[in-house]
Amino acid sequence: MENKTILEVKDLKTYFRTDAGIVKAVDGVSFRLDKGETLGLVGESGSGKSVTNMSIMKLIPMPPGKIVGGEVLLDGVDILKLNEKEMSRIRGNRISMIFQDPMTALNPYLRISTQLIETIRLHQGLDKAEARKKAIEMLKLVGIPAAERRIDAYPHQFSGGMRQRVMIAIALSCNPEILIADEPTTALDVTIQAQILDLIKDLSEKLETAVIMITHDLGVVAGMCDNVCVMYAGRIVERAPVDDLFESPKHPYTNGLIQSIPRLDEKGSGRLFSIDGQPPNVIDLPECCPFHPRCEKAMDVCTRKYPPVVSLEGKREVACWLYEENK
Amino acid sequence: MAKENKEVLLQVQGLKQHFPIKGSRNVIRAVDGVSFDLYKGETLGLVGESGCGKSTTVRAIDQLYRPTAGNVLFEGVDLATLKQKPLIAARKNMQMVFQDPYGSLNPRMTVSQILSEPLQIYSQRKIINMTKEEISRRVDELMEIVGLSRFFKNRYPHEFSGGQKQRIGIGRALALNPKLLLLDEPVSALDVSIQAQVLNLLDDLQKEFDLTYLFIAHDLAVVEHISDRVAVMYLGIIAELSPANDLYVEPLHPYTQALLSAVPIPDPKIERTRERIVLEGDVPSPDTERHGCYFYDRCPKRMEKCKGSIPELKAVKGDHQVACFLYE
Numbered sequence: 001m002e003n004k005t006i007l008e009v010k011d012l013k014t015y016f017r018t019d020a021g022i023v024k025a026v027d028g029v030s031f032r033l034d035k036g037e038t039l040g041l042v043g044e045s046g047s048g049k050s051v052t053n054m055s056i057m058k059l060i061p062m063p064p065g066k067i068v069g070g071e072v073l074l075d076g077v078d079i080l081k082l083n084e085k086e087m088s089r090i091r092g093n094r095i096s097m098i099f100q101d102p103m104t105a106l107n108p109y110l111r112i113s114t115q116l117i118e119t120i121r122l123h124q125g126l127d128k129a130e131a132r133k134k135a136i137e138m139l140k141l142v143g144i145p146a147a148e149r150r151i152d153a154y155p156h157q158f159s160g161g162m163r164q165r166v167m168i169a170i171a172l173s174c175n176p177e178i179l180i181a182d183e184p185t186t187a188l189d190v191t192i193q194a195q196i197l198d199l200i201k202d203l204s205e206k207l208e209t210a211v212i213m214i215t216h217d218l219g220v221v222a223g224m225c226d227n228v229c230v231m232y233a234g235r236i237v238e239r240a241p242v243d244d245l246f247e248s249p250k251h252p253y254t255n256g257l258i259q260s261i262p263r264l265d266e267k268g269s270g271r272l273f274s275i276d277g278q279p280p281n282v283i284d285l286p287e288c289c290p291f292h293p294r295c296e297k298a299m300d301v302c303t304r305k306y307p308p309v310v311s312l313e314g315k316r317e318v319a320c321w322l323y324e325e326n327k
Numbered sequence: 328m329a330k331e332n333k334e335v336l337l338q339v340q341g342l343k344q345h346f347p348i349k350g351s352r353n354v355i356r357a358v359d360g361v362s363f364d365l366y367k368g369e370t371l372g373l374v375g376e377s378g379c380g381k382s383t384t385v386r387a388i389d390q391l392y393r394p395t396a397g398n399v400l401f402e403g404v405d406l407a408t409l410k411q412k413p414l415i416a417a418r419k420n421m422q423m424v425f426q427d428p429y430g431s432l433n434p435r436m437t438v439s440q441i442l443s444e445p446l447q448i449y450s451q452r453k454i455i456n457m458t459k460e461e462i463s464r465r466v467d468e469l470m471e472i473v474g475l476s477r478f479f480k481n482r483y484p485h486e487f488s489g490g491q492k493q494r495i496g497i498g499r500a501l502a503l504n505p506k507l508l509l510l511d512e513p514v515s516a517l518d519v520s521i522q523a524q525v526l527n528l529l530d531d532l533q534k535e536f537d538l539t540y541l542f543i544a545h546d547l548a549v550v551e552h553i554s555d556r557v558a559v560m561y562l563g564i565i566a567e568l569s570p571a572n573d574l575y576v577e578p579l580h581p582y583t584q585a586l587l588s589a590v591p592i593p594d595p596k597i598e599r600t601r602e603r604i605v606l607e608g609d610v611p612s613p614d615t616e617r618h619g620c621y622f623y624d625r626c627p628k629r630m631e632k633c634k635g636s637i638p639e640l641k642a643v644k645g646d647h648q649v650a651c652f653l654y655e
Contacts, residue, residue: 044518159609189376191606194589219591223598242595260523262552274523278488
């Protein structure tokens with residue numbers, strides 16, 4: 001597999017203006033996505049995972065939101081500078097997205113066929129009959145039985161797992177280079193989750209799509225991703241290949257997160273490890289490590305300055321004072 | 328848990344909860360014949376996918392729905408036939424904690440009002456006897472028990488985070504000193520780091536107040552962690568019921584096997600080598616009466632026999648019960 005970077009996010013900052021102050025939902029996020037790679041973006045609610053990806057798609061409601069800084073380079077072109085018309089040619093065509101809740105992401109008033117054919121015709125300029133043929137082909141690809149008949153059904157006639165399959169069919173219908181999957185299985189049961197994850201994995205390999213997988217479930221990350229970024233309070237605190245991350249988490253937060261999940265394959269032995277305290281409010285966050293009030297290894301410097309990103313061996317990066325030589 | 332002197336606290340026998348469908352003679356068989364015993368001091372986990380009847384079972388036990396059939400014996404008294412007044416008195420010993428900490432707390436009441444409400448209602452009905460001062464002292468005590476500062480008692484729910492709200496919900500459930508807590512997905516709405524805090528709290532409370540838990544969750548790892556025994560539900564029945572360790576080491580029912588194999592494990596090396604049993608199709612609708620095994624349509628190991636008769640939940644190995652003809 002050639003290691004060609006197709007998407008590069010540099011120091012992305014997205015803020016929201018609220019009555020209580022400025023919410024720095026994403027505050028200096030940088031990462032790279034290579035062709036064919038599956039990148040995991042994990043973090044708890046409010047850590048900025050979704051806002052990062054909405055910013056990439058330029059789907060942030062403005063106002064109150066605003067992308068105040070940074071670059072998103074798709075094949076070297078900064079898409080944040082594109083106008084709405086140029087952007088709409090990228091959305092759904094080169095970068096596609098699937099959402100957490102397949103019921104609200106599909107229009108309940110329109111047949112599946114209308115929604116699928118609309119996307120295909122818009123981006124690929126096929127005529128109606130051709131687009132319909134392609135749509136049926138896509139539904140077959142995602143494993144919908146009797147696709148010829150089911151294509152004219154409405155979203156409510158499908159189960160949750162089937163709806164998510166339809167979403168995936170729509171998202172992949174234009175052969176995008178990048179698929180952003182925002183908690184695609186959170187609303188689904190485990191057995192259905194397993195089916196959908198397998199499907200995303202198979203199709204991304206078959207169609208050579210790079211995937212950004214947003215999730216809070218470390219189990220999903222372990223099974224799906226090549227590389228992982230861990231987010232906390234609007235920033236990436238650690239980035240590592242998936243095996244290394246689980247084997248030797250560097251950031252105290254990552255470590256706490258991995259330790260605090262009960263595991264099926266290990267006998268429950270009394271108390272769970274838990275990270276004390278609450279995730280911080282990202283309104284007017286002071287210039288310090290946002291994790292320091294909950295960190296076991298907090299030092300004096302952590303309360304004063306945000307840690308720089310330190311590169312470690314094996315393509316790893318961590319934002320923590322523990323790894324910085326000159327404090 | 329002391330296994331030797333098992334004292335039954337709650338006995339559920341043949342519980343059925345059907346709901347009518349408008350304009351149809353069919354009914355939704357949300358719970359379709361569930362029986363189990365709950366021993367004093369234990370935690371029984373109830374797992375299954377959405378729509379399998381976990382929540383309905385618990386609500387039918389608490390008599391929030393009046394069961395279609397079956398008995399719910401709490402300390403020997405059948406709640407299903409009790410009139411309203413004695414039922415309210417009996418509920419003192421049986422309290423619920425709900426999934427959604429946002430939805431289950433009244434946003435217009437302060438924490439102090441939320442925690443004292445059950446005490447006031449039971450005082451008014453003369454089931455307990457507490458003065459105003461005693462209630463106020465109990466509220467402070469409850470705040471401390473669930474790990475919140477009592478200086479926050481005059482705040483409103485929206486001023487608390489999700490984990491703290493769930494602590495308030497647990498505090499309210501403990502107000503009347505119940506014997507049994509019915510916990511309906513108490514940690515599913517919480518982030519992982521907070522989930523661990525609440526699970527540890529529940530563990531501590533159980534030891535301190537000698538509580539019995541009926542714990543619902545769809546997250547199998549959470550259930551394994553907290554439960555002594557686990558019941559796996561499918562389509563309104565219990566497919567398998569066994570001590571937690573046995574179930575996870577050696578699941579017997581084909582459904583349990585598939586369910587466990589589908590749970591992602593947070594370790595990439597294990598994930599790569601695991602074999603998944605992928606079930607075909609979706610869970611069927613519970614609106615028809617079944618004459619064969621409930622899992623027949625999706626079972627990878629189905630036999631001719633499974634089509635025509637329903638397997639009963641039977642002990643096959645010690646305490647390990649399963650409803651499957653493979654083990655006859």
